[in-house]
Amino acid sequence: MENALEKLENILEKEQFEKIRKINNPYLHEFLAEWIEWLQPSKIFVCTDSPEDEEYVRWKALYYGEEKMLEMPRHTVHYDNYYDQARDKTNTKLLVPKGVTLPFLNTIEREEGLREIREIMKGIMKGKELFICFFVLGPKNSVFTIPAVQLTDSAYVAHSEFLLYRKGYEEFVRMGPTRNFLRFVHSAGELDERKTSKNLDKRRIYIDLVDETVYSANTQYGGNTIGLKKLAFRLTIQRAVREGWLSEHMFLMRVNGPNGRKTYFTGAYPSMCGKTSTAMIPWENIVGDDLVFIKNLDGRARAVNVEIGVFGIIEGVNEKDDPIIWKVLHSPVEIIFSNVLVKDGKPYWNGMGIPIPDEGENHSGKWWRGKKDAEGREIPPSHKNARFTVRLEAFPNLDREALENPCGVEVGGMIFGGRDPDTWPPVREAFSWQHGVITMGASLESETTAATLGKEGVRAFNPMSILDFLSVHIGDYIRNYLEFGRKLKKTPKIFAVNYFLRENGQWLNEKLDKAVWLKWMELRVHGDVEAIETPIGYIPKYEDLKALFKQVLNKEYTREDYEKQFKIRVPELLAKIDRIWKIYEPLDNIPEELFEELEKERKRLLEARERYGEYISPFKFLNP
Ligand SMILES: Nc1nc2c(ncn2[C@@H]2O[C@H](COP(=O)(O)OP(=O)(O)O)[C@@H](O)[C@H]2O)c(=O)[nH]1
């Protein structure tokens, strides 16, 4: 019988085969041979780490019409189908062995799922070119490194990955025979005249936890297709829980303290809830904006950015609030804009703070102001989930050393936050690791956004901002978190933030106020300021915030604003504990500490209500 390598020799052109032959890995060869036979591409290109191969992919994205050039050199625009603009939760499923169920997530029995996805993908690349690409997650040559191979017939997807991930071909050559790599098989499927996926009824994202392989078909939107991003995330969560580390939906940034002190923070907020905009605050430094790995190295929690680029939301990016992103988006560095309005070669998006043309091309095709979609809804100039893809090296505020350090950076603080209109104060600190993990991380709720298909603005349970990606039982996931903290010699402090408090339809905070919360948290990590003890954790003292508002934003911060923002909302907080309790109670396998910690918090709130009433001014806790 022919072995896999011989098969590949027969299928691939000589030049391409030589690239594969250099990788001495029968597991890779088998995977490639099997899938190439199944997908039946008409042409195959293997990407090494050379600049020429990357250039080839970039050029093919233009050649096949998946991207178009814009006026500014190195800028391109890509469109996804009008109905393919966000993550498709309904058709994303975890393949699980018979009899296994996982709370909250769509699952399908593995054999059945594999049969279905194979059927959908059979011959799907006829007439198309397959790109075989190698990358690594995390820095190279480190305890964090996870290699991955991507098969895709979308040059746009491959191009995006070259902007977002470290190249991994040489790593595969170096590794030799090993099964230890993640696998992604993607096809955009049949394309329409606008080069967007046509057969959305057959859109599927199937995650095989056994073979560490993710299949994605008949979709182009990055959140569904870029293998190393949210698809790999499901696989790495599983690995992390198995091996005792953390794979998280978090930004990683440096907050600059007094006298040049550098303190690193991670922040877990659900999609579209402020990770990128927080990590991009001009006077602080970004390391990553979406995914981190955290490991216990020598008793300290150390974190790396999984990626090297940003797939960021462009809506609302304007010169005033996001000066750095704004500048990068207007400079001739390599950028893919997706689902924005284009007129005369220039990209435009909602909320960019300058006049937007009344016509052009956007995610709906030819567009004019007032245009309605098939459902009768008016189409805005750009989609809410329109994005930009760019390398981090384009940003002047990048902490390059932290990005490249194979041992990562020590985490001083971990932040949890979401879109919460009425319950949590803007910032607070947990009493302990366990208190933070349970009452902040595991109790996170957030209003749904346009990052997923479906209704927006619905309050939803989203523990650690990870619910959409959770590939293990939530009880095991939380237990691993608690355990991770217990084993550290020094635990990071845990904080919760809320940028989205509303009263009478008005935000209680401005977008840049978060810069002040960050500075306060930095001071707290080092014990430089005191804080007020409340039933739900420590909150800032008015005087400290007043000084920080002046110093950081040159703004007057009034006592009234402080009281309004930081009052302890007992009824909402109690209702929330009830909601969270009810979610966890029926699940088996939830660590007992979770209920204990929630019960203690409930008791503290009831006592406070007894003494001070339902809505408690923070000043009350200062002078009881
Ligand atoms: N009201 C309000 N909106 C914000 C704030 N920070 C970010 N946003 C908006 O939230 C959306 C998503 O932000 P982004 O940082 O890209 O979220 P990510 O997906 O978590 O990285 C954007 O439309 C921002 O304008 C804030 O402090 N207040």
Ligand SMILES: C=C(OP(=O)(O)O)C(=O)O
């Ligand atoms: C790519 C995504 O990430 P985020 O919105 O968190 O930036 C996504 O959710 O589709």
Ligand SMILES: [Mn+2]
């Ligand atoms: Mn983001």
